[in-house]
Amino acid sequence: MDYITIETTIKGPGISDEDWNDEFEGCNCENECSIESACSCLPEKANNYSDDFRILAPSSTRLLIECSDNCSCSLLPTPCRNRVVQNGIKKKIEIFSTRDKGSGVRAEELIGAGEFVCEYAGECIGEEEVERRCKEFEGKDNYTLTLREHFGDRIVKTFIDPRLHGNIGRFLNHSCDPNCEIVIVRLGKMIPIAAIFAKRDIESGEELCYDYGVSGIEGPNRKPCHCKSATCRKYLPMSATPIE
Numbered sequence: 213m214d215y216i217t218i219e220t221t222i223k224g225p226g227i228s229d230e231d232w233n234d235e236f237e238g239c240n241c242e243n244e245c246s247i248e249s250a251c252s253c254l255p256e257k258a259n260n261y262s263d264d265f266r267i268l269a270p271s272s273t274r275l276l277i278e279c280s281d282n283c284s285c286s287l288l289p290t291p292c293r294n295r296v297v298q299n300g301i302k303k304k305i306e307i308f309s310t311r312d313k314g315s316g317v318r319a320e321e322l323i324g325a326g327e328f329v330c331e332y333a334g335e336c337i338g339e340e341e342v343e344r345r346c347k348e349f350e351g352k353d354n355y356t357l358t359l360r361e362h363f364g365d366r367i368v369k370t371f372i373d374p375r376l377h378g379n380i381g382r383f384l385n386h387s388c389d390p391n392c393e394i395v396i397v398r399l400g401k402m403i404p405i406a407a408i409f410a411k412r413d414i415e416s417g418e419e420l421c422y423d424y425g426v427s428g429i430e431g432p433n434r435k436p437c438h439c440k441s442a443t444c445r446k447y448l449p450m451s452a453t454p455i456e
């Protein structure tokens with residue numbers, strides 16, 4: 213299927229300019245950004261990445277903010293350690309044809325645990341547009357990823373759809389015992405993006421997969437899972453609609 217290739221998530225229908233352009237002030241670090249320098253991009257008082265740019269303690273509840281053009285570290289001669297996802301794909305990965313899951317993505321070199329693989333890039337779209345696209349593309353593969361974040365009692369959902377505009381991330385298949393995971397990252401803006409990191413060391417040639425989620429649909433429309441892991445849940449964990 214045709215789609216337009218993008219490197220990072222773009223603003224799509226249903227997202228206001230105000231929300232899209234809501235940026236953080238940026239840090240004032242005069243030395244390397246870290247908790248020691250009290251970098252304001254590290255509000256959780258923990259470094260996001262190790263010295264060799266591997267993600268530290270990924271968690272669905274942690275606010276992971278990377279430094280940006282608004283930060284003083286942009287002017288430092290040495291590269292800031294709090295910038296990984298924004299630097300793009302560094303590991304060699306390729307699209308290939310799987311036996312029973314359509315296309316997939318595999319490693320072409322060793323990817324270490326915690327290393328960044330690629331962004332799940334797409335259009336960031338609003339809820340009404342998600343519903344409209346669900347109807348328009350009914351019965352076809354569902355690509356919309358829902359990022360759910362808890363802010364106090366509020367659950368904020370961000371929808372990323374790579375169906376029309378996307379990158380290699382849209383080809384990663386589901387596994388019930390995955391070697392990758394999706395991490396919510398902010399690149400100097402309040403609107404988050406979805407970044408895929410290795411959960412463990414991945415050998416060259418291994419297929420890259422993440423867990424599509426815990427929810428599942430019942431009934432005739434559910435799809436059998438072909439991940440072949442010992443802990444396979446038998447059906448793809450996809451919601452009937454990404455809004456749920």
Ligand SMILES: C[S@@+](CC[C@H](N)C(=O)[O-])C[C@H]1O[C@@H](n2cnc3c(N)ncnc32)[C@H](O)[C@@H]1O
Pocket residue numbers: 312313314315316353354355382383384385386387435436437438439448
């Ligand atoms: C985001 S796409 C992944 C890329 C897709 N394989 C392709 O060729 O474009 C999701 C679709 O891939 C297929 N898929 C992904 N993981 C699968 C799995 N574990 N078992 C069976 N089909 C899978 C399903 O058709 C699903 O709707």
